[in-house]
Amino acid sequence: MFLYYIALPFIAALLLSLFSRPHSKTFHPGWLVAIIPFVLFILFLTHSSGISEGQPLASLTNWIPSMGIQLSFYLDGLSLLFTLLITGIGFLVVLYSIFYLSKKENLINFYIYLLLFMGSMLGLVMSDNLFVLYTFWEFTSISSFLLIGFWSHRARSVYGALKSMMITVFGGLSMLGGFLLLWIATDTTSIREIISQKEELMASPLFTAILLLVLVGAFTKSAQFPFHTWLPDAMEAPTPVSAYLHSATMVKAGIYLVARLSLLFTGSDLFFLCVSGFGLVTLCWGSFMAVRQTDLKGILAFSTISQLGMIMAMLGFGSEAAIFAAVFHIFNHATFKGCLFMVAGIVDHETGTRDIRKLGGLMTFMPITATLAFFGTFSMAGFPLPIFNGFLSKEMFFDASLQTAAPSGLAKQAAPLFPYLAVLGSIFTFVYSMHLFFGTFRGKVQLDRLEKKPHEAPFGMLIPPFLLVCFIVVIGVLPNLINERLLAPAAGSIAGNPIHIHVAFWHGIKLPLIMSLIVVAAGALLSLFKRYWESIYLYLPGKLSADKAYQALLNSLLRGAKKTTSSYMTGSLSLYLAIIVLFLVCVTAGMMAATGGFAFSMADLSPVKWAEAITGFAMLLAAVATIFMKRRIAAVIVIGVVGYGLALLFVLFRAPDLALTQLIIETVTVVLFLLCFSHLPVMKPNSKPLRSKVADVLISLAAGTLITLVAISSHSSKWFQPISDYFVKTSYSLGGGKNIVNVILVDFRGLDTMFEITVLGLAALGIYGMIKIRLRKKGGMEQ
Amino acid sequence: MEILMCILGGALFAAGIYLLLQRQLLRIILGTALVSHGAHLLILTMGKLNRGAPPVLNEGIQHYTDPLPQALILTSIVISFGVTSFLLVLAYRAYQKNNTDMMDQLRGTEDE
Incomplete structure (x- = not known):
C-alpha cells in the first residue's frame, strides 16, 4: 500500500x-x-x-x-x-x-x-x-x-x-x-x-x-x-x-x-x-x-x-x-x-x-x-x-x-x-x-x-x-x-x-x-x-572556516589526481604497453601462485627428435637476431626464417594443412614486407636510454618466462578430457570429409570461419581505403 | 619435446614483446609477427605433439594427432596475416603523412 x-x-x-x-x-x-x-x-x-x-x-x-x-x-x-x-x-x-x-x-x-x-x-x-x-x-x-x-x-x-x-x-x-x-x-x-x-x-x-x-x-x-x-x-x-x-x-x-x-x-x-x-x-x-x-x-x-x-x-x-x-x-x-x-x-x-x-x-x-x-x-x-x-x-x-x-x-x-x-x-x-x-x-x-x-x-x-x-x-x-x-x-x-x-x-x-x-x-x-x-568576525572564523578547508581539500584532491594521472599517462605508447604487460604478468603469476596453478610434470612427453630440435634452435636464434638487425632487409629475412621454421615444425608435427597455409602466408608476408619496405624509413638504432632498455629486456623476459611456465603447467595438469575425439569420430559421418581439420573449419566451426573471412575483408577494405586516399590526394595536387 | 617447444614459444613471445616496446613502427610490426608465431606454436603444443598420424582419415589408422588446435591455428594464421598487412600499410601511410615512423613523434596533439 x-x-x-x-x-x-x-x-x-x-x-x-x-x-x-x-x-x-x-x-x-x-x-x-x-x-x-x-x-x-x-x-x-x-x-x-x-x-x-x-x-x-x-x-x-x-x-x-x-x-x-x-x-x-x-x-x-x-x-x-x-x-x-x-x-x-x-x-x-x-x-x-x-x-x-x-x-x-x-x-x-x-x-x-x-x-x-x-x-x-x-x-x-x-x-x-x-x-x-x-x-x-x-x-x-x-x-x-x-x-x-x-x-x-x-x-x-x-x-x-x-x-x-x-x-x-x-x-x-x-x-x-x-x-x-x-x-x-x-x-x-x-x-x-x-x-x-x-x-x-x-x-x-x-x-x-x-x-x-x-x-x-x-x-x-x-x-x-x-x-x-x-x-x-x-x-x-x-x-x-x-x-x-x-x-x-x-x-x-x-x-x-x-x-x-x-x-x-x-x-x-x-x-x-x-x-x-x-x-x-x-x-x-x-x-x-x-x-x-x-x-x-x-x-x-x-x-x-x-x-x-x-x-x-x-x-x-x-x-x-x-x-x-x-x-x-x-x-x-x-x-x-x-x-x-x-x-x-x-x-x-x-x-x-x-x-x-x-x-x-x-x-x-x-x-x-x-x-x-x-x-x-x-x-x-x-x-x-x-x-x-x-x-x-x-x-x-x-x-x-x-x-x-x-x-x-x-x-x-x-x-x-x-x-x-x-x-x-x-x-x-x-x-x-x-x-x-x-x-x-x-x-x-x-x-x-x-x-x-x-x-x-x-x-x-x-x-x-x-x-x-x-x-x-x-x-x-x-x-x-x-x-x-x-x-x-x-x-x-x-x-x-x-x-x-x-x-x-x-x-x-x-x-x-x-x-x-x-x-x-x-x-x-x-x-x-x-x-x-x-569586528570580532574579522578575526574569528578567518582561515579556520570549514569553507576554506573544503576548498583546500578539493584543490589538493584535484592536483593529486592530475599528478597521479600524468605520471603514467605520458602519451608514450611503449610505456602504456610496458605497464599493460607488466600488469598482466603480475596478475597472472600472482593468481597462479596463490591458487597453486603452477605445475611441472615430465610424464606423457613425446621423445626429443633431432630434426625438430635443430629447427627450433634455428628459430630461437633468428627470433633473437631480429632484435639486433640494423638493416630492414636483414630484419625481414630473419623474421622469414622464424616463419619458415614454424612451417617446417608444422610438417614435422604432422599438421600438413598448417604447413601449407603457413608456407603460403609467410611467402606473401615476406613479399609484402619487401614491397613496402622500400617506402618505409631505414631502421634506426634503438634510441632509448640504457635504463629503459634494461627495463624492456626485463619486462619481455618476465613475460616470456611466464608464458613458458603457463604452457608447461597447462601441459602438466589435466582437468578434463579433450573434445577432439568427437571430431575424429564424426568427421566423416556428420561432416562428410576425411580431412578432419578442414571439416572442423568449414562445418563444425563454420561460423568462426565466416567471421574470419569478415575480418580479412575488413582489413582488405582498410588497406584499400588507405591507399586510395593517397591516390586521390596526389591526383588533386597534380591538377 | 613439449617442454622444449614451450620454452621456444616463450622465447618467441619475449623477443616479440621486446620489439613491441620499441619506438620504431617497423620493429613493432615485426614484434606482432613474432608474438603470433609464438602463440601458434603454443596452441599446437597444447594438443600434444607427435601422437598418431596426420588428421586425415585413412583406413586402418586408429590414432590421429589432435585436429582441433590445428583448426584454431589455421584460423589464427590467416587473421594474423590480415593484421600484419594492415599494420604495414598503416605504417606506410603514417610515414607518408607525418614523415616519421617513430612512436614518440606520432603522439598527436596536446589536447587529444
Whole structure:
C-alpha cells in the first residue's frame, strides 16, 4: 500500500515529463502538481489515529529477494511526523512557487525535480530496509543537486549544487559502509530486526565503526559542524526549494536517521558525546556565524544549521524529555523556518535584493509580510510569550540540557558543560533573529539602493507563510493540540516506549525559565550594541572556516589526481604497453601462485627428435637476431626464417594443412614486407636510454618466462578430457570429409570461419581505403 | 619435446614483446609477427605433439594427432596475416603523412 503512496510523486513526475511542450502562457503547471502533496497529506493523516493508538502499519514487496532486500515500508509515529511535514510543507511550497516562479522559467523541469525529491524523501522516512533507505537517501542528494542548480546559467548555483552533492554523497557512502557493517554484524537488513538485536550489537567489535560511519552520513546530510559548509552555498536554489529542502525536510534526514537508530545506539558513551557534542558546537557556531551574514537567505542558512545542531544535541541527550523536545522542535522549526524562507523570498521578489545592508524600513511598505516575519523571527528567537511555539520547545531544550541521560564516565563529566553551551548558542540565536527582523523591516528606508519600489506581495504568495504562522500561534497557545496525535507517538517510536509529556507555558520560576530570561537579556544587549563587537568576525572564523578547508581539500584532491594521472599517462605508447604487460604478468603469476596453478610434470612427453630440435634452435636464434638487425632487409629475412621454421615444425608435427597455409602466408608476408619496405624509413638504432632498455629486456623476459611456465603447467595438469575425439569420430559421418581439420573449419566451426573471412575483408577494405586516399590526394595536387 | 617447444614459444613471445616496446613502427610490426608465431606454436603444443598420424582419415589408422588446435591455428594464421598487412600499410601511410615512423613523434596533439 505504501509503495503506491511513494510511487505517486514519481509517477506524477513521469507524466509531467510527457507534457514538456513549450510553456503555456495562461496555465501554471504548479496548480496540477499541488494536488499530489495535498492528496498524500490527507492520506497520511487518515492513518494518524491508528498510529497514535500504537498500531504501526507496514507493507512489503520483494525487490531483490536473492539478497534479502525487500521494499519494506513501515509507518510509525516518527515516520508519520516526517511524512506529514514532507507532504504538508510540500503542498505549501508548491503553492508558494506558483506565485514565485514566473511562467517563463522551465517550470516542467522544476516540478519534476521537486516531485522526485518528494517521492525519495517519503521513501526515505518510511523504509524499514537499510539498503532501500540508502537508495532513497542518495535520491534526495541527486534531486537536491538538480534543484540547487536549477538556475544553471549562474556559476554560483552550479558551484553550490556540486558542493552539496560532493559533501552529502561522501556522507552517503560512509553511511553505506556503516550499513554494510550492520548487515554483516546482524545478518539482517530490516531496521526493526536490527534494533531487536541491540544487545549482541553493542558487544560486537564492529560497533564503534558502525556508529561513526553512520553518524558521518547523518552529520553531512544535516549540515552539522564541520560539514555544514554546503548549506549556505545551497541557498543559490530558488527560494521555494530552500524553504522546502534546506530547512524543513531534506536536512532533517540526518536527524531522522539518528532518531531512527538512536534506540540502537543509546547507552553508548561515544554516541552521547558525538551527537550531543557536535550538535551543541553546531548550534553555537551556526548561530554565531548567522549574525555575520548580510544575505537574508545566508542568515537563514546558518540559522538552520544552528537549529539542526540543537535538535541533534537533544537526540544525543537521550532522556525522555529531550527526545520529546527534539520531536517538538522538528515540528516547530519546520513551521517558523518555512515561514521565514517564504518571507525572505517575498522580500527578494518585491524589492529585488536580499542584502540586509540595502534593506530596512519595509514595515510601512509591506505590513502583512512584516507581521508574518515578526511571528517567525520571535518564535525562532524563543521569545517568552505564549504565542510562540519556538519558546516552548526552546525551554524544553534548556530543561533537557540540565538533565541529560549521560551513560557513564567521560560523558558524565562533559554533561555539566551542556547548559552553558545551550545558553550561549541561544543568545546568538536571539541576536540574529532580531537582526533579521529589525534590519529588514525597521530602521531607515534606502529606496535608492533597491532595484524596484517595494510593495506588498500578491495575495497568493502570502497564504502559505500565513498558514505556517497560524501553526506558530495556535501551537504556542494550545501546545497540546497535536501532542497526543502526533508528537507523543513520534517520541515514543524514537525512545522505544510510550512518552507522554504535557507541554505547558508556565512551570513556575525554575532554572529553564531563568535561562530563557538570560538569553533574552543578553541577546537584547548584544543586539543593541552590535556595532561595537562586530569586528570580532574579522578575526574569528578567518582561515579556520570549514569553507576554506573544503576548498583546500578539493584543490589538493584535484592536483593529486592530475599528478597521479600524468605520471603514467605520458602519451608514450611503449610505456602504456610496458605497464599493460607488466600488469598482466603480475596478475597472472600472482593468481597462479596463490591458487597453486603452477605445475611441472615430465610424464606423457613425446621423445626429443633431432630434426625438430635443430629447427627450433634455428628459430630461437633468428627470433633473437631480429632484435639486433640494423638493416630492414636483414630484419625481414630473419623474421622469414622464424616463419619458415614454424612451417617446417608444422610438417614435422604432422599438421600438413598448417604447413601449407603457413608456407603460403609467410611467402606473401615476406613479399609484402619487401614491397613496402622500400617506402618505409631505414631502421634506426634503438634510441632509448640504457635504463629503459634494461627495463624492456626485463619486462619481455618476465613475460616470456611466464608464458613458458603457463604452457608447461597447462601441459602438466589435466582437468578434463579433450573434445577432439568427437571430431575424429564424426568427421566423416556428420561432416562428410576425411580431412578432419578442414571439416572442423568449414562445418563444425563454420561460423568462426565466416567471421574470419569478415575480418580479412575488413582489413582488405582498410588497406584499400588507405591507399586510395593517397591516390586521390596526389591526383588533386597534380591538377 | 613439449617442454622444449614451450620454452621456444616463450622465447618467441619475449623477443616479440621486446620489439613491441620499441619506438620504431617497423620493429613493432615485426614484434606482432613474432608474438603470433609464438602463440601458434603454443596452441599446437597444447594438443600434444607427435601422437598418431596426420588428421586425415585413412583406413586402418586408429590414432590421429589432435585436429582441433590445428583448426584454431589455421584460423589464427590467416587473421594474423590480415593484421600484419594492415599494420604495414598503416605504417606506410603514417610515414607518408607525418614523415616519421617513430612512436614518440606520432603522439598527436596536446589536447587529444
